[in-house]
Each structure stands twice: as C-alpha cells, then as structure tokens.
Amino acid sequence: MDKKTLFSKLPSVDKVLSNGCIIELEKQYPRSLIVEVIREQIDMARKKILALAEGEMESFDINEEILINEIKDQLKLKYALKLKRVINATGVVVHTNLGRSPMAEEIKEDLWLIASRYSNLEYDIESGKRGSRYSHLEDIVRKITGAEDVLVVNNNAAAVMLVLGTMAQGKEVITSRGELVEIGGSFRIPSVMEQSGAKLVEVGTTNKTYASDYEAAITENTGALLKVHTSNFRVVGFTNTPELEELREIGDKYDIPVIEDLGSGVFIDLSKYGLSYEPTVMDSLRKGADIVTFSGDKILGGPQAGIIVGKKKYIEKMKKNQMTRALRVDKFIICALEATMRYYIEEEIAIKKIPTLRMLTYTIDEIEEKAQRLHGMIGRLGIAAEVNIEVGHSQVGGGSLPLERIESRVISIVPESMSVSRLEESLRLCEDHIIGRIYDEKYIIDVRTLFDEEYEIICNQLKNILG
C-alpha cells in the first residue's frame, strides 16, 4: 500500500457527519463544534500518514470506529466547562486558589429558584412599586449584627474603596504604618486609598503605633480614622496598636468617623471552639466603629461579597454614590448571602450548616474518626502503597489567623512503584482533580477539608492510579 491509497481511504467530513453515532451527538453538542472536531481528527490522520516511513504503511489502518471514539472524547473535552469542581485535600479551609468558602448545600434550592425565575430583586411587592436590591439584606443583617444599615458590593476590596471614596474623598485618612498591608497580591491598602480619592496619612511605626499618633496627625482636612485588620501577617514581639475604643474617643473629640476593615469578618467568637480570638463584626460595632467592612466568602462562609455595615447616615451616602452602581451585586449573591446569614440567627445552626465553620470547628475526635474512615477505605483497596494516619496541621487560609495551625489528622501515602510527585500529578489531573500536597516525601490528604462523598471518589481514583 502507498500513501496515495491511504489518503484515499480517509473519510470526508460529510461522510463522518452522516454516521449514526455522530448524528446522535448533535443532541448534545453544537454542530459547528462537531464539524470542527471531525476536521481536526481527519487532519491529524492525514499528518500521521504523511509521517509514515516505508515499512509502516502496510500495518496502518484507518479505522472509522477508532476515529469516531476519538471524536467523542475530543468533544467531551472541548465542551467541558473550564471552571470545575476540585477536591480540596490540602486542609486549608478558606483556600484562596480553590474558590475560598464552599457554600451550604441547602442554599442550592433557593439559589436555583431565584436564578432561573423572576424575582422581586428591585420590586416592592407591598406597594407594587420599584424597590431596592439592597433592602432584602437589611432585616437579617440588623438582626444579627445590630448595625443600623448595610450595603453589599462585589467584594471587600470594593467595599473599602467605596467607603473611603464616599466618606473621605479629597480628605485625609489616618492609618497606622503597621496596618498598611497587601492582601492576596493585588489589594494594597495604600493603592486602594489612592484610587478612592482619599489621602493616606501614615502614623506610627511598623511595630508600634499609639492613639496619640492618630490624634497628633489630625488636621481640619481629616476625613476618617481607619483601622485595618492585618489579616495575613502578624508583627510579634515589641508591638502596640491602639484599641478601637481609643480611636472612637479621638473620633468623638474631633467629630471624625472611625472605619474598620476587618477582612474576614466573623459573626461568631471562634475562640470558643479552640481557635484564636478574631474580632467579630459585632465587637467592632460595639467598640465604636462607625463603619465596618468584611468579606462574604472568607470565614463567613457565604458568596463573594463585600459587606459594609454601620451608621445609616454614612451608608445612605454610599448608596447614592455613582460608584455603587459599578460595584453592585447580582441576585445570586443577594440570595446566597441572605440564605447564609439566616443560619447565623442561631450559632449552633451556623456551625452545623456552613461548611467553612463546620470544618474549622471539628473536634479532634471527629477528625480522628474521619481519618480512620478514609484510612480503612483505602486499606480495603489493596493498592501497592504504604498508607498511614499521621498528625498534621490544617490552616484557616484566606489571610485569616495567619499563625494558626489547627491540629488535624492526615492520610500519608507512599506508593511502592510510583514516585510521590507522579501520584500527586495523577490525582490532580484525573477527572476529579484531587488537590493534595507533598510533605516529607509523602503524599498528604488532610481530611478536614473533605466532604463526605469525596472519600469514595478519592478511593476510586487511587485504585485507578495505583491499583
């Protein structure tokens, strides 16, 4: 056989399109995509033939069935969404790269109804007139935090920008040098402030700032006193930061508003559950912040959002700011946030229903039980690997509680006939995208961040890869 004969055996695009299996695929995929994939596959076969050496031609076969299967596989790959679920086996609960907070399971029904049908997003059902999208969250946020008013925008970075842009446009904002943080690579307090049109006035030093430093920097052009929670780092040792109450006193003396950016605002005092104390949103308001900003999808456990709570007179102005229109949240966010907030009416329910809080508050016995379960399941697979339960440490993540290492139990796996890095790669690239880590030349799965149904998935993939 020669190349010319082989080329002539290649089917035309039209011929492949008329194949029964391909016609069936048109129910699932757009026709244009099917045609594109068929073209590519035929083209690939043509290139293969071109590259054949003399002796290889006899054995080369153009098999339509193989071609069709390849087309099916390619279509599946090309049509798959690029944003997909992964399994977080890292033990970092609020994992910035893996979508931060996973939301509560039960929200899905409310969310789907609002997403797929019409809603009263900007409609007041009682009066039959136009309403505000921000009104839906007012009652619940007031009930939980005691704040006078609330405004929700896209994320906390936007919240800080809007707050400063509304309350201190063209004015000076006094902030401690020790709190001029960069968060997540692109959010820098000094840059955000510049963008908002406020002028940064730095006081104190990196490790020590006193209330008197703030007071000494006040001029007639001071717009606000800002306190920023240094989420992702700590200055330890010889340090001082003024308490919010002290800033409140100065604020009252000079009639200047006090703003606190809490970062990962929490509603529950987590020190009750063995974690370090993090100031709650309620604490900030109680201690005298006029405005507090925080994220919806860090420890709070809801959707991505920037939540602004505090005095009505300031929030009313923010609602009227033109920038708010550009930062506004859509109906999914409002729905998901309201549904998440509802759990907080009862602390016990919040801890149970919100995955982020549940993961952060497992007792060591619960974690031990989970590790035993996964260890047992993997043991029954009979794979060629050494599998052990070890003591490990999880992290809160999301720039929260940076020094906090939460004791956990991890499964360590050392395969007999495959490198640990190969195992890590195989689990990461497999259909279920299991993201673990390598430590001390072992593959590590932290059970803290696993959902129940993921144990089985992990076992199936381990069997596929090592079985």
Ligand SMILES: *Cc1c(COP(=O)(O)O)cnc(C)c1O
């Ligand atoms: C995380 C964080 C932000 C940014 O919040 P996003 O929701 O990521 O926009 C701002 N300030 C502080 C203190 C933070 O920790």
